[in-house]
Amino acid sequence: MRNADRLADMPLLRPEEETKVREWFAELERPVELLVALGPEETPRAGSGDVDFGSETVRVCEGLAELGDRVTFRVEDEPEGFPRFPAVSVRPEGRDVGVRYDGLPWGYELGSLVGAVVEAGRSEPSLRPESLEALETLENELALDVFVTPT
Amino acid sequence: MLLAFRMALASERVTATAIEANEFPVLAQEMEVWAVPRIVVDGEPRWDGAVPEAEFVRGILA
Numbered sequence: 001m002r003n004a005d006r007l008a009d010m011p012l013l014r015p016e017e018e019t020k021v022r023e024w025f026a027e028l029e030r031p032v033e034l035l036v037a038l039g040p041e042e043t044p045r046a047g048s049g050d051v052d053f054g055s056e057t058v059r060v061c062e063g064l065a066e067l068g069d070r071v072t073f074r075v076e077d078e079p080e081g082f083p084r085f086p087a088v089s090v091r092p093e094g095r096d097v098g099v100r101y102d103g104l105p106w107g108y109e110l111g112s113l114v115g116a117v118v119e120a121g122r123s124e125p126s127l128r129p130e131s132l133e134a135l136e137t138l139e140n141e142l143a144l145d146v147f148v149t150p151t
Numbered sequence: 152m153l154l155a156f157r158m159a160l161a162s163e164r165v166t167a168t169a170i171e172a173n174e175f176p177v178l179a180q181e182m183e184v185w186a187v188p189r190i191v192v193d194g195e196p197r198w199d200g201a202v203p204e205a206e207f208v209r210g211i212l213a
Binding site: 041042043044045047053084090092097098099100101102103104105109112115116119120122125126127128130131132134135136137138140141142143144145146147148149150 | 152153155156157158159160161162163164165166167168169170171172173174175176177178179182184187188189190191192193194204205208209211212
């Protein structure tokens with residue numbers, strides 16, 4: 001069986017995980033949109049097999065959107081502002097606030113995307129007051145890139 | 152990763168991008184990613200590994 005077929009048959013989450021995510025998504029205070037950006041993909045590191053990263057990313061976001069009424073997803077082909085594909089922009093109330101996942105969020109990193117949706121669904125930031133104060137001192141824009149792997 | 156996302160959601164000046172290192176090996180090599188998570192601020196690698204919130208904020212604002 002090809003990797004791509006094997007993945008397509010795999011459920012996104014275990015039943016107990018799905019129940020938990022449904023509970024979290026039910027508590028979202030505002031809608032969250034997942035914008036999936038598709039486009040030309042880089043050749044991944046050896047060992048990634050024949051996975052179709054773009055269509056798998058669509059499947060992941062479609063699956064998450066099924067778990068909560070306030071979570072929606074849509075797909076765009078090469079939208080502006082996306083340097084890499086596939087990518088998922090996590091948008092509270094459909095606004096681009098600079099929260100993005102570049103690549104297929106699978107394995108351990110599916111948790112990061114779920115977490116991003118939960119955070120984006122809060123009407124107030126969940127950071128400590130000291131952190132918020134420190135961020136207020138920022139005079140310039142700050143770009144945080146966090147390199148991750150699915151395992 | 153979530154801390155970076157929280158920062159971006161809390162401040163209009165901050166953006167946070169998770170980058171899957173295996174899918175973007177050229178960039179990962181440029182940023183000398185040998186361990187994850189690797190935190191890069193404004194294109195400059197800063198540190199590897201998860202840290203508590205206060206340390207994270209100090210690290211990105213340093």
